[in-house]
Every structure is written in structure tokens, then in C-alpha cells.
Amino acid sequence: MSKVRILVGTRKGAFILTSDGRRENWEISEPQFAGWEIYHLQGSPANQDRLYASQSSGWFGQVIQRSDDGGKTWAPAGNKFMYEGSPGTHQWYDGTQHPWEFKRVWKLEPSLTDPDTIYAGVEDAALFRSSDGGKTWQELAGLRQAKGNLWSPGAGGLCLHTIILDPGDPKRIFTAISAAGVFRTDDGGQTWRSVNRGLLSNYELPDPSAEVGHCVHSIAMHPARPNVLFMQKHWDVMRSDDAGESWHEVSGNLPSDFGFTIVVHAHEPDTIYVVPIKSDSEHYPPEGMLRVYRSRTGGNEWEPLTKGLPQNNCYVNVLRSAMAVDSLDPCGVYFGTTGGQVYASKDSGDNWTTIVRDFPPVLSVEVQTLV
Amino acid sequence: MIRVVLPAQLCSLANVNREVEIQVDGTATLESVLDGIEASYPMLLGTLRDQVTKQRRAFIRFFACGEDLSLEPTTKPLPEEVAKGKEPIRVVGAMAGG
Numbered sequence: 001m002s003k004v005r006i007l008v009g010t011r012k013g014a015f016i017l018t019s020d021g022r023r024e025n026w027e028i029s030e031p032q033f034a035g036w037e038i039y040h041l042q043g044s045p046a047n048q049d050r051l052y053a054s055q056s057s058g059w060f061g062q063v064i065q066r067s068d069d070g071g072k073t074w075a076p077a078g079n080k081f082m083y084e085g086s087p088g089t090h091q092w093y094d095g096t097q098h099p100w101e102f103k104r105v106w107k108l109e110p111s112l113t114d115p116d117t118i119y120a121g122v123e124d125a126a127l128f129r130s131s132d133g134g135k136t137w138q139e140l141a142g143l144r145q146a147k148g149n150l151w152s153p154g155a156g157g158l159c160l161h162t163i164i165l166d167p168g169d170p171k172r173i174f175t176a177i178s179a180a181g182v183f184r185t186d187d188g189g190q191t192w193r194s195v196n197r198g199l200l201s202n203y204e205l206p207d208p209s210a211e212v213g214h215c216v217h218s219i220a221m222h223p224a225r226p227n228v229l230f231m232q233k234h235w236d237v238m239r240s241d242d243a244g245e246s247w248h249e250v251s252g253n254l255p256s257d258f259g260f261t262i263v264v265h266a267h268e269p270d271t272i273y274v275v276p277i278k279s280d281s282e283h284y285p286p287e288g289m290l291r292v293y294r295s296r297t298g299g300n301e302w303e304p305l306t307k308g309l310p311q312n313n314c315y316v317n318v319l320r321s322a323m324a325v326d327s328l329d330p331c332g333v334y335f336g337t338t339g340g341q342v343y344a345s346k347d348s349g350d351n352w353t354t355i356v357r358d359f360p361p362v363l364s365v366e367v368q369t370l371v
Numbered sequence: 372m373i374r375v376v377l378p379a380q381l382c383s384l385a386n387v388n389r390e391v392e393i394q395v396d397g398t399a400t401l402e403s404v405l406d407g408i409e410a411s412y413p414m415l416l417g418t419l420r421d422q423v424t425k426q427r428r429a430f431i432r433f434f435a436c437g438e439d440l441s442l443e444p445t446t447k448p449l450p451e452e453v454a455k456g457k458e459p460i461r462v463v464g465a466m467a468g469g
Contacts, residue, residue, distance in 0.1 A: 035380050059430040059464040060380060060418040076384065076414035080422050 003370040004326050005070065006334055007051065008342060009038035012360035014053055016071045023332055023346040026355045032074065033065065040321055041071075042108045043368045047115035052077075052134060054105040054120070062104050064120075066134050077134030081105070081122055084141035090124065091152035100124045100144075107321065109163035113170075121160030125151060125177040129189065140189035143175065147194065147212045151180035154215050154234075155280075161320055162216075167223040174229065174244065179204070179215040182231070184244050195244030204234060217260045218320040222269035230272050230299070232262040232320070237274055239299050250299020255286045260320040265348060266331040270298040273325075273333060273349060275318040283338075284315035292335070294349050308352030309343065316341070321364035328369055336362025373404050373449070374459035381419075381462070385412040390459060399454040401433060402445040419462065434461040 002021040008014065013031035036055045044050040053065040053074070064077040081102045092098035103123040111117035116133040126144055128137040151158060159178055166172035171188040174195075181196040199214045215234035222228065231238040231247065235258050238247045251257035256276040265271035272295050278286045285291060289311045291304040316339035326332035333345045340359040345352045372392040382389055393407035402425075409416050420427050425445075427433075432441045436450045436458050452458040 034383070057380065058467065059378075059428070060384075061428060062417065063384065063414070079417050082423065 002328060004328070004332065005043070005048075005368040005370055006324075006342070006344075006355075007041040007043065007071070007364075007366040007368070008336055008356075008359065008362060009041050009053070009321075009364035010336075010340070010360040010362050011037055014038040014041055014055075015356075015359060017342065017355055021328055023326075023328070023344065026344075028356060029071070032071070036060075036063075037104075038363065039104060039106050040108050040364045040366075042110055042366050044110040044115040044118075045112050046110070048368055048370050050110070050115040050133075052108045052110060052118055054108055056104040062102070064105065064108075064134050078130070078136050081120070081128055081137050082139070083126060083144075084139040088144070088149065090148055090158060091150055093153065097149065100126070100148075102126075103157065106159045106161045107163055109165060112165055112167055119163050119165075119173070121163050121175060123157045123159040124153075125158045125160040125180060127160055127163070127173075127175055127189065140185075140192075142185070142190050143183055143192045146183050146192045148180075150212050151177065152213065154179040162219050164219065164221050164229075166221075166226045168226045172226075172243075174219060174221070176216040176219045176231075178217065179213060179234075181212050181214040181216055182219060182229075182244050195240075196247070197245065198240075198247030199233060199238065200236070200249075201234070218262050220262045220264045220272070222264040225269045228269065228298070230262050230264065232259045232274055234258065234280060237262065237299060250295070252295070252300035252302055254293055254302050255291075255304075259318075261318055261323040261335065263323050263325055263333070265333075266325045266327040267329060268296070268331075271296045271348070272299065273323065274302075275323065275335065277317060283317040288312055288314050290314040290316065290337075292333070292345075292349055292352075305345070305349040305352070307350065308345075308354070315339075319363055321366075322362050324365050324367040326367045326369045332367070334365050334367055336365045338362065372456050373399055373407070373453060374456055375404065375408060376459045376461045378462055378464045380464070381415060384418065385415055387412070392456075399449045400446050401440060401443070401449065401460075404449070404460060405445070430465040430467060432463045432465050434463055435459070 006017040013034040016029040041053040049070040051067040055063040065074045066077045087100035089097035107121035109119045120128040162176035164174040227243045229240040239250045290309040293302040316337035323335035338361040342356040
């Protein structure tokens with residue numbers, strides 16, 4: 001029988017939750033890397049026991065951990081992230097130029113085919129690649145040539161938080177950066193360009209349709225349809241049908257189109273999930289009701305999913321990397337909150353159960369379907 | 372041998388007890404001790420000081436013999452009690468938060 005492994009990164013360590021394919025009883029690990037911030041853990045699609053974790057601390061900096069046995073044991077890998085050449089400057093909050101400074105790794109995205117190749121999205125925004133299992137890292141510096149001097153940090157920092165590898169074209173990669181936008185390479189990472197046409201940031205930018213500067217919170221793709229992208233922007237849920245060349249809004253009847261996370265159903269490329277958040281100043285669900293919204297039409301028409309989720313006095317947030325799906329049938333959907341809960345649905349979102357109630361604030365949730 | 376007391380998070384990262392001993396050739400300085408720590412425990416590279424500039428991380432402090440050595444030149448000889456192994460150097464994560 002298949003198994004499911006949930007990788008949870010929190011403000012105070014990582015946890016691994018496992019269940020058989022019934023997804024009813026969950027075994028919860030002891031905290032790993034206790035006391036450290038774990039921005040992200042991710043497994044290799046090419047080797048389900050190869051895991052990578054981004055471990056960081058304001059005191060001690062960045063550590064990359066690697067496991068070759070599905071998270072039973074870990075060993076530190078390389079943590080030297082050096083910008084290529086002279087790092088240059090980007091725009092600071094006050095409009096002046098500010099030197100690029102490495103702070104932490106937000107996102108780890110292993111290659112779809114090689115367990116030793118992995119990409120890291122970092123703050124200040126840049127993309128690094130390792131081809132030796134995380135021992136050494138090299139920047140793909142062409143990304144910052146895409147008007148990097150105009151990028152400026154959002155409230156969470158100038159972070160590269162989303163990396164999508166195109167399963168149909170190994171040379172195409174999408175990245176998303178707050179607050180800069182979406183960028184695409186078609187040559188394996190050497191050259192990049194912004195793909196932000198159609199994004200409108202009326203409240204955040206002096207030029208609402210600027211080429212760069214949009215506060216993209218997350219983007220998602222279904223592997224069977226790599227030219228279709230979905231985006232949760234600061235405000236607005238967006239969709240592109242041409243690999244980012246143009247975007248249009250699909251917020252439709254959502255109670256709020258502010259939010260952080262967006263994911264796609266494992267088997268239905270037009271079924272997508274978001275968690276609406278009231279506003280950028282009030283980072284909690286509208287009306288104190290924790291509702292996942294599902295669209296089965298690729299956007300615009302949304303239905304609330306509430307069964308098993310708190311429907312009063314709920315004031316948690318769901319961060320950009322804190323939602324994921326498994327690949328079982330029916331599709332499982334999982335998310336974690338800043339209140340420390342991890343929720344699961346084994347029926348595509350119709351019904352939800354609480355796997356964990358009292359973790360530290362959840363930063364990321366990833367799911368591996370083990371065969 | 373120079374005795375070094377590490378903060379708990381770095382003990383778990385390096386899989387060592389709270390106190391480690393570092394062999395230093397020649398005059399013991401903060402720099403030579405940090406070089407020794409990183410040579411013995413490469414997983415601590417970057418956690419105490421920048422890997423390139425060698426600058427101390429902002430929230431790391433070095434205490435010994437009741438003194439804060441953090442702002443001293445890293446090439447200055449360490450106190451005799453530390454050099455003789457009578458007193459340890461304490462690596463401290465600075466207090467931050469409420």
C-alpha cells in the first residue's frame with residue numbers, strides 16, 4: 001500500500017508525519033533541528049528517501065541538511081552561498097540602492113530527475129544550484145540581470161520563494177520573488193526575463209502595471225499542463241495560459257483575493273485551492289472562519305470548503321509554502337497554519353481533519369506519496 | 372588544548388557535548404581557535420563567522436575570564452588562563468527578544 005509522508009517546517013524545528021494510504025492515523029516524529037527555523041524541507045522526486053532541509057537562525061545563519069533515509073538521519077551539507085561576481089545593489093524600502101546580502105534559503109527544489117541536483121531560492125533574492133547533493137552551490141546570476149536593481153523587499157524580505165521546474169522542458173524554470181514578480185528562463189538558467197504582463201498592483205506600485213516590482217506570493221503548475229500557471233498575488237488570484245507571457249485575474253467570488261498559498265489538485269489540472277486572508281494588514285481569515293476555497297474551473301468560480309475547519313474565532317495565517325497535495329486518488333490536500341495546526345483532507349478538500357493542533361508556527365508543508 | 376563551550380544549538384549541529392577541546396599551534400588567539408573549531412567541525416562553518424570575510428556574526432559573542440572578547444582584535448593573544456586550558460572560551464548567542 002502507498003504511504004504518505006508530510007514534511008513540516010516550523011519556526012522551531014521540522015516534523016515528519018507519516019501514514020499509510022488510508023491517511024487516517026498519523027505518526028508524528030520528534031522535533032528535528034529543534035529550536036531552529038526550518039523554512040522548507042523537500043524530497044527528491046527521483047529518490048523518495050533523499051530529503052533536503054533549510055535550517056536557519058538569526059544567531060547562527062544558514063545550514064543545509066540532507067537525509068538519505070527519508071528523514072531518519074540527517075547530515076549537514078554545504079552552506080556557502082556566494083553571489084556571483086560583484087553582488088551589486090537592489091532597491092531598498094526608501095528607494096535608495098542597497099547591497100545584495102545573503103540572509104537565508106526560503107525554498108529548496110530538487111531536480112525532477114537527479115537527486116544530487118537541487119535549486120535553492122534565497123533572500124536577498126537569487127537562485128542557486130547544486131549538482132553534488134548540496135555540498136557546493138553556484139548562483140544562476142543571470143536572474144538578477146532581469147532588472148534586479150529595481151527589485152525591492154516586501155515585508156517578508158526580498159525572497160525568492162517559488163521555483164517551478166517544467167517537466168516537459170528541462171531548460172525552462174519559473175521563479176517568483178517578493179516583491180519583484182515572476183521570472184522565466186528557457187535556457188537552463190543562463191538568461192532570464194520577467195513574465196509579469198497583466199499583473200496589476202494598484203496599491204503597491206506607482207506604476208500598477210510595471211514590468212517588475214509585483215508582490216507575487218506564490219505560483220503553481222500542474223505537471224500535465226506546464227503552460228498554465230496559477231498565482232496568488234499580494235492581492236488578486238491570477239492565471240496564465242501561456243507560460244507567464246500574460247496573466248488575467250480569476251479571483252471571481254472569493255471573499256478576499258489576498259492570500260499567500262495556491263496549489264493545484266494532483267489529477268485535475270483545473271482544480272485549484274487557495275486560503276483567502278482578510279488583508280495585508282490583517283493576516284487572518286475573513287470573519288474568523290478558516291476556509292479553503294476550491295475552484296474546479298481553473299478560477300473565477302470558487303466554493304468554500306469548511307467541514308472540519310474552525311468556523312469561528314480563528315485568526316491564524318497560512319503561509320505561501322504551507323499547503324501541498326499528495327498524488328493518491330482521491331487527492332489529499334494538506335496545510336499548516338501560523339497557529340501550529342496541520343490539517344488534512346483525504347477527499348480533495350470536502351472534509352478536513354486536524355492531524356496536529358499545537359506545533360510551532362508552520363512555515364512550510366510538503367507531501368511525498370511513497371510507493 | 373583550548374576549551375570552548377558552545378551554545379546548545381551548535382552542540383546539536385556538531386553532535387558534540389557542551390564543551391569541546393581545540394588544539395592550537397603557536398600563540399592562541401580568537402582567530403586560531405575559530406580556525407581550529409571550523410577544521411574540527413566543518414558543519415559549524417558559517418555559524419560563528421562569515422565564511423569569506425571572517426567577520427563575527429552579529430549575534431555571536433565570545434566571553435572568557437569574565438570578559439567580553441567579541442570586539443577585541445581576533446589576532447590578540449587570548450588570556451593566559453584560556454591558553455593554559457584553565458578557563459574556557461564561551462561562545463554565546465546574544466540575548467535577543469523579550
